[in-house]
Amino acid sequence: MKTELSFKLFIAWLGISASKFYSWKERYGKSNEHNGQVPRDFWLEEWEKAAIVDFHDKNPLEGYRRLTFMMLDNDIVAVSPSSVYRVLSSAGLLQRWGAKPSKKGTGFVQPLKPHEHWHIDISHINICGTFYYLCSILDGCSRYIVHWEIRETMTEAEVEIIIQRGRERFPDVAPRIISDNGPQFIAKDFKEFIRIAGMKHVRTSPYYPQSNGKIERWHKSLKTECIRPGVLLSLEDARKVIAGFVRHYNTVRLHSAIGYITPEAMLEGRDKQILKDRDSKLENARAARKAKRRRRLSCTPVANEINLARPSPTGARKLAALPN
Template sequence: MLDYVQKWSTRTELPAKQLVRWIGLGTSKFYDWKQRYGRANEHNALVPRDHWLQAWEKDAILAFHAESACGGLEGYRRLTYLMMDQDVVAVSPATVYRVLRAHGCFERWNRPASGKGTGFGQPLAPHEHWHCDISYVNVCGTFYYLISVLDGASRYLVHWELRESMTEADVEVTLQRAREAFPEAIPFKLAPSRPTG
């Protein structure tokens, strides 16, 4: 388009601005094209920049962090200025932080493993794990509480009671009667669940 406008501008001796207006192209768009003419198209693309870190710089930061005087316990800002003083790499503290964080240098080594997100470990044998479930039941316009004790492995209904209240004592009575019904059972964990209704 730029070549086309310049060619016809010289042939007709009309200003390029007039031709651009006749074509229906915005003048700012035309001059943007003119300014970018001959350069690589950088629109919506990752183009390597002069200020981006090279691989050897990242390696130098990581190596300096590992070999620092306090065994990697220095703060990233202090490391930045120590690297500048020793002519290792000249980067900003934010860059040092990003490189160290991306390589897991701020993680604690002896962090306990978390069970979060792994789901519930399903019991494999009967009476290994009991669940207590409480839900509302409407009987002739009156609400009662259905307190039930379920076996975790077989989903067998161990015991249930319909109670007028949902106090701690009501739940304890229901659990005690479930234990009395199965005296040989030793559930390792009694885990009450949320009320449903």
């Protein structure tokens, strides 16, 4: 160095590492492009990208591979299919063939009328230390409990009997049966029963009970609100207690998922009238409160005028003491 200082001392004065100093020294006199994007010879030019987009606009129904070779044959631009794909993709002009939004995780299309979907599931209840099977059928639209039974066993034939008794209560319906993948529901005889009955059967995703969440929620409500708070003394006592809760659930208890209406009212189609009556009552109450406030405000000025016309005794004495 011309200053006759050692590099080691100079680097110490600068307060940088030796590797950084020698890297700077090696790049001295060169353009500072070490972190910049280095253009490649095979990169497409802007006019080529514009030609690809323009040709696509003239042939919008053709795929990007067919467009590539059409442009080659017509001497428009010579590029590879992958380059055409990247240009069209960055321009937002590519569409996947037959692409449809995924319905995974969205559940079933919700029924619009009663008896379109019947959810069925098997749960267990503990009665005096013995576990029994509880099978319930719930209407997907109204949340009405169509039928339920407690049994010591729950074979495929017994599930058929439970569904048939539900159908006897509503003989003119042919609902879609929604169940999990229990052994009773995947049996060959059960499939034949569904076919003969003129119904359809849909099984939910394995190990995903949320798929059949309506009936799962019913069993949870039954256990937390009916079974666990009390003591079931016998099988007959359990049937009696659960029957009373089912009546309460269907006819009295307001269900939050259907607008705080009873399942029976929803099943019978009285939900719209109930909601209309509620809105009418609220509107009448608002109108009554508004009229009452107006009456109160209209009375206030009159009272003030009366008070001004009749001053208090103290005020009268003060007025009399004033000089004429």
